[in-house]
Amino acid sequence: MKIFRNSKVIVTLMIAALLFAFGTSNVFAAKAAPKQKNIIMATTTSTQDSGLLDVLLPIFEKKTGYFVKTISVGSGQAMKMGERGEADVLLVHSPDAEKKFIADGYGVNRQLVMHNDFIILGPAADPAKIKGVKSSAEAMKMIAQAGSLFLSRGDNSGTNSQEKKLWKTAGINPEGQKWYQQTGLGMGQTLNVTSEKQGYTLADRGTYLAMKKTLSLNILVEGDAALLNIYHVIEVNVAKWPKVNVAGAKAFADFMVSKETQKIIKTFGVSKFGSPLFFPDAGKKVEDLGK
């Protein structure tokens, strides 16, 4: 009798689990749109962490019926995904790498979407005395000379490439130095680490503004033309990878540079942070930015 009762429990459990599993698969089936409806968009952590995509994507999806799978990684990894045909469209901010990406035939239709700027952040104490320095490369040099802790993304992201470029301009190779640490994390997490360790770092303004309330970091250097942070949308070349959702990629790129979207970008963050996080630039030329 006892065994009988126990087996009942087990059988009930099994049936419950089975129903659970089937119920689950049905729900997924209902949710999954037709294959060509899925767009894989590889983008940077900054567009996601700032919350911009949470505003834009629902509008795009509602309008077009596409379903966007946002994979938020560094710009370097995003372009690697594009090179392998694992993404349909890219929203990235690493201009030099992007040009190479296009030149190598992996992407087409590179369009300017928006910009904001990079800023050099550091602790209020500012041990390297860089506050107010006009040239960003000069400031980097001072950090290196003072041997103050600098936190790098170290992940080949757009911000990371920009930072490497600044070191190069400053004529310094920080690699392997005691004061130079690489987090290997996204922008948000790197800001957390920098704030905790009271070091210096390079960040995009959008992510900084979005996270300002939890950070004890100050903007020390800003406004240098070398600190422009420019976002482009790139469609992955269907000629290289036939599986790429070419129509979806085009629809997304068109959406990003459309008038309505640009208007949303312009006002995004104003009510929450007091200033916009991004400046819309569709149709402009890169050379004219920041003037």
Add this chain to the structure above:
Amino acid sequence: MDLIVQGIIKAFELIISFDPEVIGITWLSLKISGTATFISLFIGVSIGTAVALNNFYGKRFVISLINTGMGLPPVVVGLFVTMMIWRSGPLGFLEILYTPYAMIIAQAIIATPIVMGISLAAIQNLPPNLRLQILSLGASRLQMVWVLIKEARLPLLAAVMAGFGGVISEIGASIMVGGNIKGYSRVLTTATVMETGKGNFDIAIALGIILLLVAFAINALLTQIQQRQHPR
């Protein structure tokens, strides 16, 4: 300290207000990890039992393999599954990368060795004469296996808990094959990492607390069933 208190308050706010996004994320976590555990239960218990009951050349080697698998690093599973199912991979035609299905597969791969190892040990730990006894009472081989599994139900339920606990709290594989897509493949662990990255520590703590509550509720339920086997 403030942050922790704030986080806990926020957690209860989110739970009590039935925040649709949080409910959705929690429900998806349960569905994915529940399905994965269920699949691993089938494969794990059957292979575990088969290995335990049969003697064959290289059995010890197989058992060491299974025991090693119990500690399979989720990120390695994630990487492997990603490479198999991305568009240019051998299973790319399935087009399931960055879907909940991919997460179920990865999690089932993580949970299966855990369930297998524990059920193997459980069946092996039964008194060796029990098999002979059952067979001598006229049971068929299949009936014998069924009785043995029932005899080992206590450790087998422990296997379910270990497997489920392992996958619902797992992050490495889930974020790699699922992509943390809002409202689609975002689960409690990946959402926690993302909110931490955004600096929304209160929401991150809240999600962490919900994850603990969910794990506790499931385990409490299973323990209830498990311990019922010993009335007085």
